[in-house]
Amino acid sequence: MKLRPVGVVKSEIKEPSLVVRSGDLAWRGVLEDVRKGQSAISEILVYDDFTGILDGIEGFSHILVLYWSHFTSEEGRSLIKVHPMGRKDLPKVGIFASCSPARPNPVCVSAVPLLERQGNLLKVRGLDAVDGSPVIDIKPYHPRYYGISEAKVASWMKQIGRELTKALDKE
Amino acid sequence: MKLRPVGVVKSEIKEPSLVVRSGDLAWRGVLEDVRKGQSAISEILVYDDFTGILDGIEGFSHILVLYWSHFTSEEGRSLIKVHPMGRKDLPKVGIFASCSPARPNPVCVSAVPLLERQGNLLKVRGLDAVDGSPVIDIKPYHPRYYGISEAKVASWMKQIGRELTKALDKE
Numbered sequence: 001m002k003l004r005p006v007g008v009v010k011s012e013i014k015e016p017s018l019v020v021r022s023g024d025l026a027w028r029g030v031l032e033d034v035r036k037g038q039s040a041i042s043e044i045l046v047y048d049d050f051t052g053i054l055d056g057i058e059g060f061s062h063i064l065v066l067y068w069s070h071f072t073s074e075e076g077r078s079l080i081k082v083h084p085m086g087r088k089d090l091p092k093v094g095i096f097a098s099c100s101p102a103r104p105n106p107v108c109v110s111a112v113p114l115l116e117r118q119g120n121l122l123k124v125r126g127l128d129a130v131d132g133s134p135v136i137d138i139k140p141y142h143p144r145y146y147g148i149s150e151a152k153v154a155s156w157m158k159q160i161g162r163e164l165t166k167a168l169d170k171e
Numbered sequence: 172m173k174l175r176p177v178g179v180v181k182s183e184i185k186e187p188s189l190v191v192r193s194g195d196l197a198w199r200g201v202l203e204d205v206r207k208g209q210s211a212i213s214e215i216l217v218y219d220d221f222t223g224i225l226d227g228i229e230g231f232s233h234i235l236v237l238y239w240s241h242f243t244s245e246e247g248r249s250l251i252k253v254h255p256m257g258r259k260d261l262p263k264v265g266i267f268a269s270c271s272p273a274r275p276n277p278v279c280v281s282a283v284p285l286l287e288r289q290g291n292l293l294k295v296r297g298l299d300a301v302d303g304s305p306v307i308d309i310k311p312y313h314p315r316y317y318g319i320s321e322a323k324v325a326s327w328m329k330q331i332g333r334e335l336t337k338a339l340d341k342e
Contacts, residue, residue: 154230
């Protein structure tokens with residue numbers, strides 16, 4: 001199972017917020033990058049070999065972007081349990097219960113609004129990919145398949161979300 | 172970018188509904204498989220090497236499953252534009268505007284309810300993966316990141332959905 005890059009992300013986010021240190025996650029703590037991840041405009045450049053492969057994407061307001069977390073090392077790919085967001089005050093969870101970009105196959109999935117298409121270039125908002133991330137796939141977002149508004153989320157993940165929102169509001 | 176299988180899908184669906192024929196998609200037309208894809212219970216067996224990696228997943232009602240569409244040939248990976256669902260009455264669209272499993276990187280993403288976890292085994296409903304599909308990743312589903320209920324879908328995709336629902340109701 002070998003992936004070929006189909007494009008690349010151009011983003012203001014230059015470094016990952018979550019890094020691997022001594023067999024666990026550590027958060028760099030740059031709130032500005034979290035903000036960018038939530039709202040900044042990124043570009044996705046699809047390589048010329050694939051010209052035409054985006055035709056019809058304009059019919060969708062949102063897309064799924066699959067990209068490779070290229071900062072993830074071999075050590076990052078071997079993690080099994082981590083402190084979520086590197087928070088030592090929370091119990092460790094399995095990588096598959098976390099949103100860590102460091103995972104056995106560091107493929108990230110982002111659902112983002114599609115703002116504009118110009119040929120092989122897409123503009124999207126809120127893509128949490130680091131600049132230079134190889135793009136693996138783009139899919140149309142269909143609420144019937146992906147939109148589960150009533151989904152239950154683990155309490156520790158809700159707590160992290162609440163505290164992050166609070167920290168962002170304070171800044 | 173090399174993927175390693177982290178598990179395997181056990182499903183009643185034994186063959187893909189969409190296949191590649193003469194440089195286009197063709198639909199095998201087995202409505203029963205569509206029904207299974209929407210509602211049948213599948214199992215995901217995570218390999219022993221990754222024991223512990225699912226810990227905490229029980230806190231979530233839904234998960235994203237990333238799997239490899241292993242029936243996709245090299246020809247399928249080279250398609251650029253296709254008739255959606257193999258429907259010659261509809262204009263061709265780019266692969267990235269379609270849900271075709273045949274794509275440059277045949278990584279499928281399914282959002283499904285998590286019914287049960289027993290150690291390394293997950294039971295889910297409505298996973299559209301064919302039996303034996305290699306599992307690449309499992310992520311917790313968070314409505315804040317993936318739940319966009321008001322997303323706009325292209326008219327041809329809505330048409331296909333309506334007509335498929337009608338055909339299923341008739342059966």
